[in-house]
Amino acid sequence: MVYYDATNLAADQDRTLQARLCSFAPDLPWEVTNRAAVHLWFERHFGHPVEPLSSLQHAVATWPEYATAVALTLRDDDQIDVIAPHGLEDLFAMVVRRNPTRVSVETYHERVRQKNYTERWPLVTVLPA
Numbered sequence: 001m002v003y004y005d006a007t008n009l010a011a012d013q014d015r016t017l018q019a020r021l022c023s024f025a026p027d028l029p030w031e032v033t034n035r036a037a038v039h040l041w042f043e044r045h046f047g048h049p050v051e052p053l054s055s056l057q058h059a060v061a062t063w064p065e066y067a068t069a070v071a072l073t074l075r076d077d078d079q080i081d082v083i084a085p086h087g088l089e090d091l092f093a094m095v096v097r098r099n100p101t102r103v104s105v106e107t108y109h110e111r112v113r114q115k116n117y118t119e120r121w122p123l124v125t126v127l128p129a
Contacts, residue, residue, distance in 0.1 A: 001032045002071060004056040009037040035059035050102060061085035062102040064111055069099055096126040105129040 001021065005013070018032040035053050043049040053059045056071065060083045063069040067090040071083040082088075090097055096117050098108040108129045117124050 001030065002035050002056065002059065003032075004035050004053070004059065006036040009034065009040060011037070011041075046107065048104075057083055057085060062099070064099055064103045064108065066090040066097050066099050067095060094121065094124045096124060098127070098129045 001017070003017075014032045014034055018030050021028075021030040021032065035056055038059065039050050039052045050062075053062070056073070060069050060071045066086040069084065069086050070088065070091055073081040073083065075081060084091075086099065089095075096112065098105070103111070112126055117126055
């Protein structure tokens with residue numbers, strides 16, 4: 001789960017939310033991240049700094065592949081908003097393509113290896129960076 005809260009960048013907020021989700025659905029592999037705080041830990045984890053993100057939409061637009069740059073938000077009226085700044089074409093066509101906004105060619109290749117896309121989904125097409 002991702003969210004955007006620029007008023008509270010504390011990592012313990014993520015842990016608290018993750019614990020709540022785990023209590024509701026313990027069999028799911030929950031991971032909670034406040035996208036407003038990414039700039040605080042990104043360099044330590046990935047080796048290069050990034051600018052602070054201005055919104056959840058801005059955050060999703062920087063995700064590693066166009067097909068994965070999709071998020072859903074449940075509104076108070078139970079309607080669902082789709083955040084897909086690069087469209088849904090790659091997702092529905094099962095195409096993995098590097099999003100050059102933030103991901104280097106090297107990181108993209110490593111991610112493709114780690115995610116093992118072609119083994120997990122034999123019909124997927126992974127495009128070269």
